[in-house]
Amino acid sequence: MSQFTTRPDIRGTFGTVTSTHWLASTVGMGMLEKGGNAFDAAVACAMVLQVVEPHLNGPAGDLPAIIHLGETGETKVLCAQGVAPKGATMAHYRDLFGDGLIPGSGLLATVVPGAFDGWMLMLRDHGSLELAEVMAPAIAYARDGHPVLPRVAATIAGLHDFFRDEWPTSFATWLPDGEAPKDWELFRNPDLAAAYQRIVDEAEGTTREARIDAARKVWSQGFVADAIADYLADASVTDVSGEAHSGVLSREDMAEWQASWEAPLSIDYHGWTVFKTAPWSQGPVLLQALRILEGVDLAAMDPYGADFVHTVTEAMKLAYADREAYYGDPDFSDIPIDALLSRDYAAERRKLIGASASLEQRPGRLPGLEHLADAAIARAARDFSAARGASAGEPTMAHLTERRGDTVHLDVIDQWGNMVSATPSGGWLQSNPVIPGLGFPLNSRAQMFWLEDGLPTSLRPGSRPRTTLTPSIAEKDGTRIAFGTPGGDQQDQWQLIWFLRYVHHGLGMQQGMDAPLFHTAHFQSSFYPREAKPGEIMVEPNFGEAVIDELRARGHKVTVAAEWTVGRLTAARREPDGMLTAAATPRLMQAYAVGR
Numbered sequence: 332m333s334q335f336t337t338r339p340d341i342r343g344t345f346g347t348v349t350s351t352h353w354l355a356s357t358v359g360m361g362m363l364e365k366g367g368n369a370f371d372a373a374v375a376c377a378m379v380l381q382v383v384e385p386h387l388n389g390p391a392g393d394l395p396a397i398i399h400l401g402e403t404g405e406t407k408v409l410c411a412q413g414v415a416p417k418g419a420t421m422a423h424y425r426d427l428f429g430d431g432l433i434p435g436s437g438l439l440a441t442v443v444p445g446a447f448d449g450w451m452l453m454l455r456d457h458g459s460l461e462l463a464e465v466m467a468p469a470i471a472y473a474r475d476g477h478p479v480l481p482r483v484a485a486t487i488a489g490l491h492d493f494f495r496d497e498w499p500t501s502f503a504t505w506l507p508d509g510e511a512p513k514d515w516e517l518f519r520n521p522d523l524a525a526a527y528q529r530i531v532d533e534a535e536g537t538t539r540e541a542r543i544d545a546a547r548k549v550w551s552q553g554f555v556a557d558a559i560a561d562y563l564a565d566a567s568v569t570d571v572s573g574e575a576h577s578g579v580l581s582r583e584d585m586a587e588w589q590a591s592w593e594a595p596l597s598i599d600y601h602g603w604t605v606f607k608t609a610p611w612s613q614g615p616v617l618l619q620a621l622r623i624l625e626g627v628d629l630a631a632m633d634p635y636g637a638d639f640v641h642t643v644t645e646a647m648k649l650a651y652a653d654r655e656a657y658y659g660d661p662d663f664s665d666i667p668i669d670a671l672l673s674r675d676y677a678a679e680r681r682k683l684i685g686a687s688a689s690l691e692q693r694p695g696r697l698p699g700l701e702h703l704a705d706a707a708i709a710r711a712a713r714d715f716s717a718a719r720g721a722s723a724g725e726p727t728m729a730h731l732t733e734r735r736g737d738t739v740h741l742d743v744i745d746q747w748g749n750m751v752s753a754t755p756s757g758g759w760l761q762s763n764p765v766i767p768g769l770g771f772p773l774n775s776r777a778q779m780f781w782l783e784d785g786l787p788t789s790l791r792p793g794s795r796p797r798t799t800l801t802p803s804i805a806e807k808d809g810t811r812i813a814f815g816t817p818g819g820d821q822q823d824q825w826q827l828i829w830f831l832r833y834v835h836h837g838l839g840m841q842q843g844m845d846a847p848l849f850h851t852a853h854f855q856s857s858f859y860p861r862e863a864k865p866g867e868i869m870v871e872p873n874f875g876e877a878v879i880d881e882l883r884a885r886g887h888k889v890t891v892a893a894e895w896t897v898g899r900l901t902a903a904r905r906e907p908d909g910m911l912t913a914a915a916t917p918r919l920m921q922a923y924a925v926g927r
Contacts, residue, residue, distance in 0.1 A: 336841040337917040338924075347913040347926025348372055349901040350741035351387070351817060354477060355379040356915075358468040359743055360925045362460060369749035370398070370457040371465055373741060374450045377755055378469035378527075380739045381446075381771070382520065383477050384921075385505075385760045386486040387737045387817065389771045391444035391559075392757025395608050396453065397595055397804045399811060401748025406597075406804060408608050409753075410795075411449020411590035413442040415777060417792045418579030424782055424790060427576065432715050433778045433790070435859025436762050437570025438563065438578030440775035442796060446755050447550050449590040455543040456592075457749070462543050463531045470531075473770070474524035476517030480921065483518075487511040490761065497569040498764040501772065505760055523770030529554065547589070555769065556585040562766050571859060572718045580773070595804075598672055600625060601834055603807040610658040610666045610787075613857070614801040617823040617830075619650035622677035623684075630835040635847060635874060637881035643831065644851050644868055644887070645684040647824055649693060651854040656694035656707035659787025660795040666787060667697055688886035690865040692854065706786060710855060717860030738800065738817035742903040744911055750903070752802035752813035754822070778859045799857050805830065809907035816900040816916075820857050824850040825898040840902050840914035847871040848898040864888075871897050 341347055346369070348359035359376030363369075373396070381389050394411035419442075424433060434440050454465060487494075488511035494502035504520065505511070512518045533553065534546035549555060560582040567577045595606040596614065600621045607614035623646040632639040653671055661668075670676055676695065683693060692711045694704040738756035743749075757774035765772050779797055780790035788797050801822050802815040812833075816825050825848055832838040832846060848871055852864040866888040870879060873894065883889050895918045903913040903924070913924035 334842065336839070336845050338841055338914070340839060340841045341913040341924040341926045343911050343927040344746065344909050345927050346372070346745045347903050347911045347924060348376055348741070348743045349903050349913045349915045349922070349924035350376050350380065351739045351899055351901065351922045352380055352383050353921065353923035354383050354472070355741065356923045356925045359741070361468070362465065363745055365460065365464070367460045368458065368747065369743040369745040369751050370453050371460040372745065373743045373751040373753060374454045374458060375465045375468055376741050376743065377450055377753065378466055379472060380741070380755065382469050382472045382523065383480070384483070384739050386483050387759060388446070388739045388755045389758025389760070390447040391771055392446045392755060392774045393776055393798060393800065394446040394449040394753060394755045395612055395798070395800045395802060396449070396751055396753035397606055397608065397802045397813070398453070398457065399748070399750040399804055400457070406595055406606050408593050408595045409449055409453055409590060410593055410608070410611070411445040411452070412611060412795045412798050412800070413445035413774070413776070414588060414793050414795050415442050415780065415790060416580045416584040418581065419777065419790060419792055421782065421784065421790050423579065428782060430782050432717055432859055432861055433780055433782065434570040434572045434576070435778045436775050437568055437576055438566060438763065438773070439576045440570065440777045441578055441580050441763065441773040442776045443580065443584050443588045444758065444774060445590060446758065448547055451543050451547045452590045455540050461539060462534055462546055466527055466531055470524050470527045473520045473527065476519045478515045479512045479518035481514040482919065484512050484514050486761065500765040500767050501760065504765040504770055520770045522768055526555065526769045551588070552586045556582055558769050559585065559766055559773070566764070568764055596668065596672070598622060603805050603834060606804045608801060609661060610668055610797070611660045611795040612798045612801050613654055613658065613820070613823055615658065615668060615671065616650045616654050617801065617803065617827050618672055619653060619677070620646045620823070620827050622672060622674060623649060623681050624831070625674070626678060626681050629831055634832045634836040634838065635878070637878045637885070640849055640870070640874070640878065640882060641688070641885055641887070642684060643828060644849070645689060647827065647851055648689060648853045649680045649683060651820070652692050652694040652707065655692070655711065655855050656703045657697070657700065657787060658797050660797070663791055663794045664787035667700060670697055671695070686885065688866050690886070692863065692865070703786065706783070707855070710781070711863040715860060719860065738819065740802070740815040740817055740899070740901055742813040742815065742901050742913070744813065744903045744905050746909070748905060750804060750811060750813045750905065752804050752815050754800040754802045754815050754817070756800050756817070779857050797857070801826070810904065812902055812904045814900065814902035816898060818899060820854070821850040821898070825900055829900055829902070840904060840912055844898070844900045844902070844914055844916045847873045849874070850897065869897060871895070
């Protein structure tokens with residue numbers, strides 16, 4: 332494989348920002364140039380991503396982040412994953428859906444909005460700039476316009492009739508003249524701009540921290556919460572099931588929830604310490620896969636060859652099978668995470684990797700928890716006969732429909748060694764109608780709960796849905812890397828592949844992102860309609876026909892994607908001498924790394 336890359340690694344010592352949209356990356360860098368730190372830059376970058384990639388995230392979505400504090404050396408997790416409302420009881424949802432699926436869009440799929448409060452908590456506790464300064468670029472792009480991405484325009488165009496007939500507030504916001512925006516024309520969201528400006532204006536206080544806390548209160552108890560509650564009081568909207576439903580989110584739910592800090596999970600892998608979020612996310616999947624692969628000589632394999640693709644795929648199947656059986660909110664369930672991450676357990680799982688592709692769902696059978704493994708296997712085999720409406724809930728890439736949501740990602744490092752890896756998502760323009768006067772919709776993360784008792788992922792008021800969002804930080808001998816990607820269930824697959832090639836084969840940061848990627852859909856999807864596709868993998872065509880033929884000969888059900896359509900990775904690295912390096916995928920021609 333060629334050593335040439337589509338772009339250079341960005342290098343410098345002052346700071347770097349990399350994200351899934353060049354405008355957001357540039358805005359984040361601007362905060363560093365103003366004297367801000369990585370946390371100021373991350374928040375400003377994220378607010379702009381909400382404006383320029385509204386089909387991928389929004390302020391009422393959700394957010395996990397892993398941060399590293401350069402001064403203290405502490406690494407910690409920001410959890411801004413909202414919880415199920417008090418009215419989201421099993422009895423209420425079963426009355427509507429039996430033991431079927433929570434729809435992948437609409438008001439019943441909504442949990443408490445988390446992203447905005449999460450970003451404000453990061454800014455308050457670790458930022459240095461004023462709220463107004465950090466939010467100014469997003470307000471300006473929403474008010475004055477930004478060049479709309481072709482994928483945003485296509486997504487809106489694909490929902491023209493549905494918005495017109497079923498979600499009129501979304502029609503007014505995304506098709507203000509009755510037509511979808513054209514590629515690259517200036518697109519404005521005046522209601523969002525006005526809402527953000529009002530939050531800033533009402534955020535009064537005698538200190539910077541007090542003003543940020545005031546903004547959080549304006550969101551959760553002020554005019555934002557009022558607008559959401561007033562709309563939900565009598566709204567009944569058509570969702571992906573094809574039927575109209577009312578929501579259960581209340582003012583009380585909004586007022587009582589706040590984002591929080593917690594410790595990360597971590598393991599050691601070939602000298603690297605890899606940090607991930609807890610099992611309320613899919614983050615431990617990457618750690619489990621690394622544990623399984625720890626005893627395999629990956630360095631001896633061609634990183635673009637069939638052996639590598641097969642072995643990594645089979646390891647991912649095993650790790651994701653455990654996700655489906657055992658992960659969930661540890662505040663509500665006793666998650667056996669120590670057992671799942673142990674070397675002894677991984678060694679037993681490793682023995683299951685054979686010469687041929689497995690077509691079975693094979694969660695581990697932990698003592699006393701065998702019923703959870705059996706339940707996961709049964710769910711994966713079940714036909715839910717799910718309706719397929721116009722606003723679906725599954726994150727996708729360019730090779731799938733434009734009507735579904737996805738995610739964004741950003742990585743930031745400043746001159747002081749502060750780091751942020753964050754994967755905001757939810758609140759897509761496809762997920763729910765726009766709240767009148769606010770310019771943004773609610774999220775649809777509740778679709779990840781099951782209407783089945785006794786599971787770590789059972790629907791419970793106050794519980795976090797087991798999200799797919801999963802940023803990463805890794806360190807070795809003073810070198811630290813922040814990395815991640817959008818992509819739903821694929822996130823920890825693409826990150827794993829990139830990281831393995833970096834560790835075992837010496838691929839450069841950009842080189843690893845340009846390299847051909849793959850992922851499996853073998854396990855049960857996290858998103859409505861919750862399908863499992865045993866044995867299926869998707870590969871990019873630049874693996875070559877020989878590799879693809881070999882994978883098929885081993886029993887993999889291979890789909891060849893269009894060129895340059897799998898994975899949206901970004902990454903930033905800091906070395907002990909202060910040298911910074913950053914990279915961003917060329918896929919979709921949106922993501923960019925900037926720095927100096």
